[in-house]
Amino acid sequence: MKITNQRVMGIDPGYDRLGIAIMEKDPRGEKLIFSTCLTSDKKADFSQRLWQLGKEIEKIIKKHRPTVVAMEKLFVTVNQKTAMAVAEVRGMIIYLSAKYQLAVNDFSPLEIKSCLTGYGQADKKQMISLVEKILKIKTKKKFDDEYDAMAVALTYLAKGNWR
Amino acid sequence: MKITNQRVMGIDPGYDRLGIAIMEKDPRGEKLIFSTCLTSDKKADFSQRLWQLGKEIEKIIKKHRPTVVAMEKLFVTVNQKTAMAVAEVRGMIIYLSAKYQLAVNDFSPLEIKSCLTGYGQADKKQMISLVEKILKIKTKKKFDDEYDAMAVALTYLAKGNWR
Numbered sequence: 001m002k003i004t005n006q007r008v009m010g011i012d013p014g015y016d017r018l019g020i021a022i023m024e025k026d027p028r029g030e031k032l033i034f035s036t037c038l039t040s041d042k043k044a045d046f047s048q049r050l051w052q053l054g055k056e057i058e059k060i061i062k063k064h065r066p067t068v069v070a071m072e073k074l075f076v077t078v079n080q081k082t083a084m085a086v087a088e089v090r091g092m093i094i095y096l097s098a099k100y101q102l103a104v105n106d107f108s109p110l111e112i113k114s115c116l117t118g119y120g121q122a123d124k125k126q127m128i129s130l131v132e133k134i135l136k137i138k139t140k141k142k143f144d145d146e147y148d149a150m151a152v153a154l155t156y157l158a159k160g161n162w163r
Numbered sequence: 164m165k166i167t168n169q170r171v172m173g174i175d176p177g178y179d180r181l182g183i184a185i186m187e188k189d190p191r192g193e194k195l196i197f198s199t200c201l202t203s204d205k206k207a208d209f210s211q212r213l214w215q216l217g218k219e220i221e222k223i224i225k226k227h228r229p230t231v232v233a234m235e236k237l238f239v240t241v242n243q244k245t246a247m248a249v250a251e252v253r254g255m256i257i258y259l260s261a262k263y264q265l266a267v268n269d270f271s272p273l274e275i276k277s278c279l280t281g282y283g284q285a286d287k288k289q290m291i292s293l294v295e296k297i298l299k300i301k302t303k304k305k306f307d308d309e310y311d312a313m314a315v316a317l318t319y320l321a322k323g324n325w326r
Contacts, residue, residue, distance in 0.1 A: 050254065051261035075247070079237060084250045091213065091254025098214035 003012045007033070009066035009102070012145045013074075013089045015049050019145030020057070020070035022064045023153040029061060032135045034064055035150060046085070050092045057093065057122060061100050061137055064135025070156035073106035107155050115155045127151060170196070172229035172265070173316025175308045176237075176252045178203060178212050182308030183220070185227045186298075187317040193320055195298045197227055198313060200306035209248070213255045220256065224263050232260045233319035236269035236310060270318050278318040290314060
């Protein structure tokens with residue numbers, strides 16, 4: 001088994017809810033260090049929401065010291081306005097990653113599903129169950145966004161595009 | 164004539180070239196304080212480019228002390244990849260604006276054209292000529308992106324959505 005001392009910060013970007021998972025890989029497998037779902041004040045201006053989310057992300061970076069970022073990359077499907085706003089959140093995260101000298105690796109939802117399940121048609125429930133199995137965690141009160149963040153971090157570790 | 168002591172920072176967002184114009188309105192009309200076209204290293208990672216652009220924007224904010232931001236907002240037309248990358252640049256700028264407590268006002272290209280020319284079909288040359296006329300500036304070696312930044316700043320001042 002390939003071993004890395006990298007600590008990946010997986011991110012499922014969003015302005016209502018933003019999932020974060022910090023993960024490492026050791027000889028026994030992938031280990032979840034921390035995960036959370038950040039939220040921002042719906043009544044605040046969008047710029048204030050970005051600022052709030054950014055502050056929380058900086059706290060997590062300082063506390064958990066990731067060495068690399070893996071983030072979900074959306075493409076416009078149905079709602080263009082939402083897709084653009086999520087891209088703006090991504091921009092803030094990419095900027096902060098540069099501040100802490102963390103390389104950013106993007107993965108599409110399809111890449112994540114394909115990598116973890118071997119095909120791209122897995123549903124939410126299957127993905128969650130698989131993530132729990134890989135990480136040997138039991139179902140807790142976690143948000144879907146946290147599982148999405150774990151999934152992108154696992155994808156990064158599985159793809160092995162690190163040294 | 165309505166007078167404001169607001170100093171607007173107009174921004175035409177982009178990762179290759181990013182136009183910025185600082186503008187004020189006084190009894191004699193709109194006054195261009197400063198404009199520039201920022202560029203980032205094409206060979207660098209996207210996150211490094213965002214970081215480079217952000218550093219330059221912070222320098223300009225600290226030097227010229229704008230009180231508000233007016234920024235062009237793109238919608239996906241032809242190239243989705245470009246539109247998403249520009250939205251990521253916008254996210255970095257929105258985040259920095261919050262850092263300096265500057266409200267961000269978005270205007271679509273159509274709103275800008277309609278506001279300045281009275282209709283939405285003006286071409287690039289007409290827009291540049293109009294911006295030069297309003298600001299009483301002569302054609303210098305400025306980039307189109309600078310004119311776009313001036314146009315969005317003028318739109319903000321003309322719309323009068325300030326107190």
